[in-house]
Amino acid sequence: MNSLYIALNMLRRTLFQKKGFLMYLLIPVTAVSLIIGVLGKQADNRIDIVYLNLDKGTLGTHLLHELSSYPDYRLQEQTSETALKEKVVKQKASGAFVIPDNFSETLMQGLSPQVDMYQLNLSEASITLKMTLDSVLTRYQSTAALTNKPNLSKEAHLEAVEKTLTQSEKHQVSSQMTDLGLYVNPNMHIVIGFMLMFMMGVISNTVSVVMEDRRMRTLARTFTAPVRSVEIMLGNFLGSFLVGTLQVVVILIVTRYVTHYDYGLPFFSQFIILEFFLLASMGIASAIAGMVKNAQNISIINSIIITPTCMLGGCFWPITLMPDWMQKLANFVPQKWVIDAIQRMASGQSLSQMWMHMGVLTLFALILLGIGSVILRPGDAEAA
Incomplete structure (x- = not known):
């Protein structure tokens, strides 16, 4: 129950404020919708x-x-x-x-x-x-x-x-072409790429909230309360995860049912893959936060991490356009595995066939969350 209170407090301090609603939901949804309007629609091939x-x-x-x-x-x-x-x-x-x-x-x-x-x-x-x-x-x-x-x-x-x-x-005898859905929209990687970039941004911001609590000694006071450290860790984890999940759900609903963008795969399959990426991005954000002592510097570090990894992972252009050594290096960023999984499912494969992609994303999350667990140590930050 204590973990749930901490998670709800995280939502209140992020999404349930005007600034948070604007930054975490309205701007990402608007930006992705505009990208779909400009690049995402299937082109007229005539x-x-x-x-x-x-x-x-x-x-x-x-x-x-x-x-x-x-x-x-x-x-x-x-x-x-x-x-x-x-x-x-x-x-x-x-x-x-x-x-x-x-x-x-x-x-x-x-x-x-x-x-x-x-x-x-x-x-x-x-x-x-x-x-x-x-x-x-x-x-x-x-x-x-x-x-x-x-x-x-x-x-x-x-x-x-x-x-x-x-x-x-009159063409009384004619052929009928059946679209087997084997061809993916060539611009879909851009739509997915910007979606992933916003997801990484919202997770890093929620982790910065925890860092601010550590800097202001709020986290230290929480540890002195009759609350187990596991509950504190779980509450902050659930809060960050809920914020990211709400952003994913809103973006998918708006892009699918308002702008009518056809991803070429079921809602549930895409949602599950994005949730695995959410875990991996939480790991990246927490690992960065664990190495940064001043919360004011985390935005600079994030810009150094998020943008280059998105570029390397194929969010802005196809990975096949990059040199061979960069294509191999792309295997070490989670964005590559998400985009590849979504494109494979859009071309006909099922979610069960994405076991390797989900396994790699889980491995990213476990390793990086383990490294970043130091963020919950209340005494490792600068005094306010």
Whole structure:
């Protein structure tokens, strides 16, 4: 019961004050939500394509209707070839093509028309566009050849071709793509990274509250009370853990159900992994506090520890972009294991398969909390 009183007192001195509510809940939630709004959403993967239709017949319109049915392209019509080239040069479009004026006539003769393409440089978008155009033109050419019968007039031949193309454009037989969730949002590591950074900040601040008690001899007076040292240690531990847990819950609820960000994994699985990281960050904060005698210096030490470890752990950029020696060094910071676990679960793995990640985070917590247990020694601080 004494431990619960100490934990509730920790909440009262942190989250239950205006300053604490602002720093520990409102600012982190707002910052992560803004990051999601700017970087976190899944990008629109459609390719911007500009075109100019000079065809005097009707088959050019059929070609445009066919391309517009593809989910990969966003077609934009241009009024002139000059405007079309300008779009490509200014990189406002990934590719461009011009349907010639004799497009329909050439196809009706069983020949392949020349569709001019424009591109600033060779890219995946331009290659896929060329392949799609070649495939459609080959099909149109085959349709014109198959429907051409002896003694058939041009008008009847054109009507037969248009009927065939109209039926094919209905896509009565089509494929359906199933998203297996194997691809993770490439910007998710930034969202998770800033979340971890705020979690480490709130834990270090709660530990600084304990350091302030030690400096003001409040902790010493607590030890002289009829309260066991184990209860004092457990109360401070539970208080810090509750503050961090409330921050995690609020951030997850707001980002999932208010900003509607799709992490790609269940709420419970993500919450459990973040709780393990919470233990590890408590260990880091307590270890720092145990080595710092003046509470005023802990914010400086934290900035030296939190930011570099977040950078090394992949919170701001993918670990794969770093040199090999830095990738190996990243295994010694807990942020790397959390981000990797969340990305693995987002790609289809279950929480039970993250036993190694949870074990490493637990090891971080046990070692660092053991080192930082010296913080609860009431006599190891400067006098007020």
